[in-house]
Every structure is written in C-alpha cells, then in structure tokens.
Amino acid sequence: MAIKNVFVIGAGVMGNGITQVIAEAGYSVTMADIKDEFVQRGLAAIGKSLDRKIKKGTMTEDEKATVMGRIKTTLDNNDAKGADLVIEAAPEVLELKQKIFKQLDAVCKPDAILATNTSSLPVTAIADATRRPERVVGIHFMNPVPVIKGVEVIPGAKTTAKIVAASKEFVKSLDKEPCEAKDLAGFIVSRLVDVLMNEAIRCVEDGNKPEEVDKAMRLCCNFPIGPLELCDLAGADIVLHGTETMYAEFGERWAPAPLLKSMVKEGKLGRKTGRGFYDYTQK
Template identity: 50%
Template sequence: MEIKSVMVIGAGQMGSGIAQVCAMSGYKVYLNDLKQEFIDKGLSRIGSNLSKQVKKERISQQDLVAAMDLLQGTTDLNDAKEVDIVIEAAVENMEVKCNLFSRLDEIAKDHTILATNTSSLPITEIAAATKRPGKVIGMHFMNPVPVMKLVEIIKGLATTDETFAAVENLAHDLKKSPVEVNDFPGFVSNRILMPMINEAIYTVYEGVSSPEDIDQVMKLGMNHPMGPLTLADFIGLDTCLYIMETLHEGFGDDKYRPCPLLRKYVKAGWLGRKTGRGFYQYQD
C-alpha cells in the first residue's frame, strides 16, 4: 500500500520530531495530543528546528513554509480516519497504549497501519488490543529524530509482510535507515544500550570511579561520542529505569536488574537534564 498521510500521536520531543521529518518528506501530518497547549509547543519546536536549518543553509525558507503547511494540529483522535498510518509516540505505558490502539482500531479505516514508537514494550501485546494485529507494527525512532538515521522496525507475531514493507518504504522515504527486528524485550538498541548504562551506574554505586572519569573511559577508550552517564541524563533516568525493569521482567534474568543507585536517583527526582540534575547538574 502507498502511504500519503500520517497521524503522529504525542507532540513531545519524539512525536514532534517524527512529525517534522514526515512533513519535510512531503506527507500530510496530523499532530495529535490531549491539549492544544501541547500541540502548540510541539509545532513551535518544529518551527524553531527548521529555522535553524534555514540559517545553516541546509534547507530553504520555501522548504520551511512547505513543511509547516503540511502540519495540522488536532486534539480530536477521530482525525485518524483521514490517514494511512498512525505513529503513536505517547507515554511509555502498556495500559495507555493498549487503550489507545483499541480506540484507533475503531476509528481508522481498514487499510490504516497502526505503528508505535515504543522503545521496549511488546508489539504483539499492543496488537492484541486491536482487531487488525496484522497491521500493527513497531517503528522505533532514535532521539533526536531529525538527526538520527536509525529506525528499528519491529514485527509482532501477527504483523504481515505487506505491513512491514509499507513501513520500511516509509522509513526510506524519510531518509532513515530501517533495521528489521523481531519482538523481544528492548528490541536491539535498548537490549544492548541499557545494560551498558546500568553497568556504568553500578561502577558509580560501587565507588569504582567518578561519573566524569567513567564517561571519559568510554569516550576516549571506546570512541563513544557521549559517555554512558551523560547519555543516561539525556535520555532521562526514569526512562532508563523503566526500560531496565521491562528487560528484567521480560527475560526474568538478574543480569538486567536495575542498579539500586538508579532507583534512588529516580525516587529523589534526579532524572537528568529535564529536571536539572542527574549524574551531573545542569543550569537552564
């Protein structure tokens, strides 16, 4: 099938990034969220990002105007009946996602693909909340979406080859590099990344070294562009904890047990950049 129009649910950092790359590739995009103020903030973020690209002469002013014209904010989920694919980028909570996909299943046309940007939750379970499991798929973008090339495309147990092919073609059209992944906890990216971050936190917890020196080892010794603790602060320590808990529960293996220090920081509200403090302190 050919995809011409998209609804992105969630106007936060990930959702607005997905909406931006879709609009820049010429797709009509409905950006949906619960409140108009969230949508306005998301559209403002997109406009700011594109303005920076104009200043750097990477795109023209005409490109910016054309992309913004393709974006339509909406708080009405019923607009899902107007699109060929819905990409959900809402809160990382299974109950919320299942309820949302069940509602979308009733609203969207029969041909419409329902995709989720989940970073760790099982696609098969989300698909089971619908009557179209063959058209449910994972489309996991990396943050920040406009910059990062990778998209993990995750097939649930019932996802059809036709659905996979349509989403793979969409990813290519967005100038992304899609990778096929089967439905296991954490997929590929977070199954490898999060235990590394968790182990880095253990080295702080056990007094092996300081956050600064641990990050320096991984940057200079392993040629990582960003140390694991800086990256954890960027992702959000609450998100890191949630994914580690998903891995621990999904595999039942204690090698995925979240570090107690990670739990302590989250309970303290030290979530990283978004709260001004994590393994490092940040000013506004």
C-alpha cells in the same frame, strides 16, 4: 498501498520530531494531542528545529513554509479515519496505548497501517487490542528524530510480511534506515544501551568517578557521548523503567543498579531536574 496521509498521535518530544521528518519528506501529516497547548508546543519545536536548518544554510524560509504547510493539527484521534498510516507516540503506558489502538481500530480505514513508537512495550500486546493485529507494527524512531538515521521496525507476532516491508519502505522514504528487531523487551537498541548504562552506574558504585567513566568510553571507544551523560540526557527514571522492564523479561542479569534506584528516589533524574551524575544548574 501508497502512503500519502500520515497521522501522528502525540505532539511531545517524539511526536513532533516524527511529524517534522514526515512533513519534510513531502507527506501530508496531522499531529494530534489532548490539549491545544501541547499541540502548539509541538509546532513551536518543529519551527525551531527548521530555523536551525535555515541558520545552517540547509533550508530556505520558503522551504520551511512549505514543510509547515503540510502539517495539520487536531485534538481528536477520530480524525485518523482518512490516514494511510498512523504512528502513535503517546506516553509509555500499555493501557493507554491499548485504549488508543482500540479507538484507531474503530475509525481507521481497513487498509491503514497502525504503528507504535513504543521503546519497550510488547508490540504484540498493543496489536492485540485491535481486531487487525496483522496490520500493527512497531516503528521506533530515536531521539532526536531529525538527527538519528536508524529506525527500528518491530513486527508483532501476527504482523504480515507485507506490512513490515511497507513500513521499511516508508522509513527509507524519510531518508532513514530501518533495522528489523524482534518483539522482545528493549528490542535491540534499548536492550544494549540500557545494559551499558546500568553497568556504567555499577562502575560508579564501585568507586569510579562519573567523569572518568564517560571520558574512558568517549576516548577509548570513540563513543560520541559517555553512558552516564546519556543517562542524564534520557532521564534516570526512563532508564530505570527500561531496566526494570528488561529485568522482568530476562531475569537476574538485568537487575537495576541500586544507585540508579536511589537517584530516581532522590529526584536526581539528570538534565530535566538539574542534577544527575552531573550538575546542570549552572549551565
């Protein structure tokens, strides 16, 4: 089935980035959220991101207008009824995602593909909220969406090979590369990156200075960003949530570092609260 109309649920960090790259690839796309102010904030973020391209000389004002013209917005997920592909990017709460997929199941065309952008919840558990789990798949974009080339494609237990293939084709049409991952906590990327961040936090517990840990990984391993800087960027609460999810699935080897837990308790979440491993209040 040819994908022409895409419906994105959530206008937050991921939802607006996903909407942007889909519109840039020439699709007609609708971005949904629960409040108009969230939709407007999402649209403004897309506008700003495209303005950066204009500044860099990789996009013209006319092209920006064409891309923005492909984006519609709504506050009603029932408007997904005409969509060929729905990508859900609502908050990382299983019950909420299951509720959304139940609603999508009731309104969407029988041949629509229903995708979730979840970072760590089981795709199968989300798919099983519908009567068509064979058409539900994980399409996991990375943050920032317009920049990162790789996208994880995660088949649920019942997802058909046809839906997986169509999802990969769609990802390629956005000039991105699909990486197929098993439906296990953290898939591939979060599973490996969270383990690195957790162990970097244990290095700090053992007396290493955060700036030395990050410098070592940037200069000795050619990482573009240190693991503790990455933790501050993602948010300690998000990293703890991911680590706990994987601890539940993989056991002892995944126990969150005690320092990570105490930082979350103290509100030292990283950039978003002004303090994490580093101080952002002066920057």
